[in-house]
Amino acid sequence: MLVIDSVSKSLGEFSLSNVSLSVEDGEYFIVLGPTGAGKTILLETIAGIYTPDAGRILLNGRDITDVPARERRIGMVYQDYMLFPHLTVEANIGFGLKSRADPAFIRGKVEESADLLNIGHLLQRYPGTLSGGEQQRAAIARALVMEPEALLLDEPLSALDVKTRENLRAELARIHEATGTTIVHITHNFEEVFDLADRVAIMRGGDVIQVGTPEEIFRRPNSDFVAGFVGVENLFCGTGSGDGTVAVGDLRIRAENAIPGPVSVAIRPEEILLSKTPLPENGKNVVIGRVDSVRPNGGLVRVSVDAGVQFRVTLTRQGFEETGVAPGDAVHLAFRSSAAHVYPPGEEEEA
Amino acid sequence: MNLKNSSYFRMATVAVALLIAAFIVMVLVGVVTHSPPAVLIECFLSEEIQFAIRLSIITSVISTLLCILVAVPVAYALARYTFPGKTVMNMLMDIPMALPPLVAGVGLLLFFGVSPVGKSLAAAGLAFVFTPLGIIMAQFFVNLPYMLRVTRSTFQGVNPRYEYVAKTLGCTDAQAFWRVTLPMSWNGLLAGSVITWSKGIGEFGAGLMLAGATRMKTETLPLSLFLNMSTGKLEYAIAAATILIMISVVSLYAFERYGGATHVY
Numbered sequence: 001m002l003v004i005d006s007v008s009k010s011l012g013e014f015s016l017s018n019v020s021l022s023v024e025d026g027e028y029f030i031v032l033g034p035t036g037a038g039k040t041i042l043l044e045t046i047a048g049i050y051t052p053d054a055g056r057i058l059l060n061g062r063d064i065t066d067v068p069a070r071e072r073r074i075g076m077v078y079q080d081y082m083l084f085p086h087l088t089v090e091a092n093i094g095f096g097l098k099s100r101a102d103p104a105f106i107r108g109k110v111e112e113s114a115d116l117l118n119i120g121h122l123l124q125r126y127p128g129t130l131s132g133g134e135q136q137r138a139a140i141a142r143a144l145v146m147e148p149e150a151l152l153l154d155e156p157l158s159a160l161d162v163k164t165r166e167n168l169r170a171e172l173a174r175i176h177e178a179t180g181t182t183i184v185h186i187t188h189n190f191e192e193v194f195d196l197a198d199r200v201a202i203m204r205g206g207d208v209i210q211v212g213t214p215e216e217i218f219r220r221p222n223s224d225f226v227a228g229f230v231g232v233e234n235l236f237c238g239t240g241s242g243d244g245t246v247a248v249g250d251l252r253i254r255a256e257n258a259i260p261g262p263v264s265v266a267i268r269p270e271e272i273l274l275s276k277t278p279l280p281e282n283g284k285n286v287v288i289g290r291v292d293s294v295r296p297n298g299g300l301v302r303v304s305v306d307a308g309v310q311f312r313v314t315l316t317r318q319g320f321e322e323t324g325v326a327p328g329d330a331v332h333l334a335f336r337s338s339a340a341h342v343y344p345p346g347e348e349e350e351a
Numbered sequence: 352m353n354l355k356n357s358s359y360f361r362m363a364t365v366a367v368a369l370l371i372a373a374f375i376v377m378v379l380v381g382v383v384t385h386s387p388p389a390v391l392i393e394c395f396l397s398e399e400i401q402f403a404i405r406l407s408i409i410t411s412v413i414s415t416l417l418c419i420l421v422a423v424p425v426a427y428a429l430a431r432y433t434f435p436g437k438t439v440m441n442m443l444m445d446i447p448m449a450l451p452p453l454v455a456g457v458g459l460l461l462f463f464g465v466s467p468v469g470k471s472l473a474a475a476g477l478a479f480v481f482t483p484l485g486i487i488m489a490q491f492f493v494n495l496p497y498m499l500r501v502t503r504s505t506f507q508g509v510n511p512r513y514e515y516v517a518k519t520l521g522c523t524d525a526q527a528f529w530r531v532t533l534p535m536s537w538n539g540l541l542a543g544s545v546i547t548w549s550k551g552i553g554e555f556g557a558g559l560m561l562a563g564a565t566r567m568k569t570e571t572l573p574l575s576l577f578l579n580m581s582t583g584k585l586e587y588a589i590a591a592a593t594i595l596i597m598i599s600v601v602s603l604y605a606f607e608r609y610g611g612a613t614h615v616y
């Protein structure tokens with residue numbers, strides 16, 4: 001288990017403030033946040049590149065806060081691979097083993113690791129001659145050959161093209177399965193979360209804002225920031241009345257966890273039904289409005305509806321065509337009370 | 352060339368460039384072709400020029416090695432670490448470059464001639480004043496900033512994350528430097544060494560002050576050029592100048608070649 005206990009680190013414009021996380025053995029843990037959230041510093045502090053200003057780091061019960069990077073048994077993979085350009089792929093992968101053992105042993109370990117990443121045929125090449133995906137595989141092999149107790153991945157897929165990224169994402173899942181290594185992976189891309197993560201932490205401005213399973217983060221964000229980050233486009237300020245409803249402007253929205261007092265309400269745009277004809281209530285929230293705009297977006301269509309407050313609805317292209325709506329039409333919207341997620345307002349709001 | 356697209360401004364700037372290039376070539380060719388080849392070769396083979404070549408090569412190679420030895424750790428500290436006084440130190444290191452070499456020479460002469468440190472060094476057998484050792488010291492002092500600058504920017508060009516990765520793979524700071532940063536800086540160090548060496552070969556002012564101009568004792572190629580010129584032995588002066596031109600051209604080529612191939616990782 002990797003425990004980050006109240007760690008603070010200030011480093012010029014980037015910083016960590018009192019970050020606490022614990023990552024279970026063998027867990028695939030993703031830290032998600034926008035650029036500048038302090039994600040890389042967090043990884044480099046875990047790896048031992050920086051010493052925290054305050055707090056402790058524990059790895060499998062051992063306090064490693066003051067242990068130098070070389071003795072931590074933590075592997076590091078960067079977005080830009082950082083393969084040593086003057087060494088072959090083989091020498092890169094074997095780099096960390098060099099001082100330890102005889103050449104035959106090293107060769108065996110290097111080949112094993114290269115095979116795991118499907119780059120056995122590239123061992124004699126230099127990094128400069130490899131594609132981005134191949135370089136990233138080599139970088140992962142170089143870290144894994146050390147059999148680290150934890151593997152840290154700093155935006156490992158961000159520098160790759162879409163196709164390669166998908167392949168390598170599947171590869172990461174497979175490697176995690178095969179090796180059972182504890183992985184901490186940081187990214188700003190929410191897509192990577194569902195495929196890979198057991199749990200996710202959301203970071204912003206050096207703080208961890210929410211930790212949970214991808215499903216929890218996706219459906220039950222705890223703040224406007226997280227809601228916005230995971231693509232909840234309908235965020236309303238309202239007042240909970242204590243009877244299971246929230247007043248948002250002139251609307252009363254039924255929500256499952258409607259707490260009394262000032263609240264924020266988050267509704268995912270794809271959880272809203274849209275129709276020209278009245279929709280059956282069946283305990284759902286039903287709202288009437290007028291279509292403001294229709295924006296096709298790849299296979300999806302985004303519809304903006306004015307119902308006193310502005311609703312955004314995402315439909316599949318086919319679903320949209322079936323509704324037959326156009327801007328200016330009066331429409332009915334419906335969504336379940338469980339789709340309306342309520343949390344205290346104004347959390348983590350910074351200028 | 353499409354005349355419609357070529358402005359007078361363009362023509363004027365290119366013309367100046369061509370003129371100055373022609374001027375440089377004429378100046379250099381004028382030196383090299385001044386003596387008939389037979390005379391030139393005779394001078395090359397003369398005892399005095401042979402001595403100057405040997406002394407120049409030995410002193411410049413040693414001073415270059417010293418520059419590398421000092422510049423590598425200093426440049427690394429300046430490139431990687433923050434420490435109190437770093438900004439001031441960065442400026443101090445560059446001063447000898449801006450200083451007229453004659454002034455540097457006077458300073459060195461006073462330091463090694465009359466200061467207690469210089470006197471005790473001389474007593475210990477390290478005499479720099481009016482000796483070939485002084486030539487090495489003069490070259491070292493004047494040229495260190497050049498080596499330092501190239502080396503510092505080379506190290507700065509190597510992303511420190513390579514070292515971070517090396518450390519997670521079991522390296523100490525020193526091992527990470529030795530196994531990763533230094534090999535990655537090879538081209539830059541080579542280019543810096545070449546430029547330092549060629550400046551060392553041509554060093555005149557500081558060496559003149561500290562080591563003096565004694566024929567067949569502290570007579571490097573530039574000093575030989577100066578001494579022979581002032582005593583009217585023009586063909587010897589030309590011979591020394593020709594060798595210096597050849598060295599400059601070759602080392603510039605090498606610098607461009609390796610310096611130009613420096614990858615910024």
